[in-house]
Amino acid sequence: MIDALLEYSRIDTEGNPLTPTELDDVLADVRQDLRMMIDEHEAAIEAESLPRVQGDADQLRQLFQNLLSNAIEYSGEERPEITITAEKTAEGSEWKLSVHDEGIGIDPDDQERIFEVFQRLHSHEERSGTGIGLALCKRIVERHDGRIWVESEPGEGATFSVTLPAVTDTS
Numbered sequence: 001m002i003d004a005l006l007e008y009s010r011i012d013t014e015g016n017p018l019t020p021t022e023l024d025d026v027l028a029d030v031r032q033d034l035r036m037m038i039d040e041h042e043a044a045i046e047a048e049s050l051p052r053v054q055g056d057a058d059q060l061r062q063l064f065q066n067l068l069s070n071a072i073e074y075s076g077e078e079r080p081e082i083t084i085t086a087e088k089t090a091e092g093s094e095w096k097l098s099v100h101d102e103g104i105g106i107d108p109d110d111q112e113r114i115f116e117v118f119q120r121l122h123s124h125e126e127r128s129g130t131g132i133g134l135a136l137c138k139r140i141v142e143r144h145d146g147r148i149w150v151e152s153e154p155g156e157g158a159t160f161s162v163t164l165p166a167v168t169d170t171s
Contacts, residue, residue, distance in 0.1 A: 080103070094146065137162075
């Protein structure tokens, strides 16, 4: 837990510069990192071609790793089925990325507090974890001048969406 808190506190101070980052490459690394968990749960992860964004590749890797591992862990009794989509926002200066699962869902009353440090919806006996993962995601996204939110209903799965700055073509 101390390591997780240190990681959380260092998002702004020890992050790498934001540079053009291929999210397809970031996702490939995350899939490799989570290979054992994906195989163990027989998770199906479908992803559209993802864009290039202005970002810190290491922090974006942590973001995707947290979102995907949560989607797998909270899949309920069913085989995890996860879809990752990307669309440019109306203004064109950002990408909206969404990670959708068919899992246990989240009560609307809890959807804001899950992004706060140590806010868990389940006991340690029910689910492992520190209660820092989604707070870390929020901090990473905010460092990238983006937003993160969830849309969900209990028993209906969840869609976590983030906005990240698009790479501006200066050529």
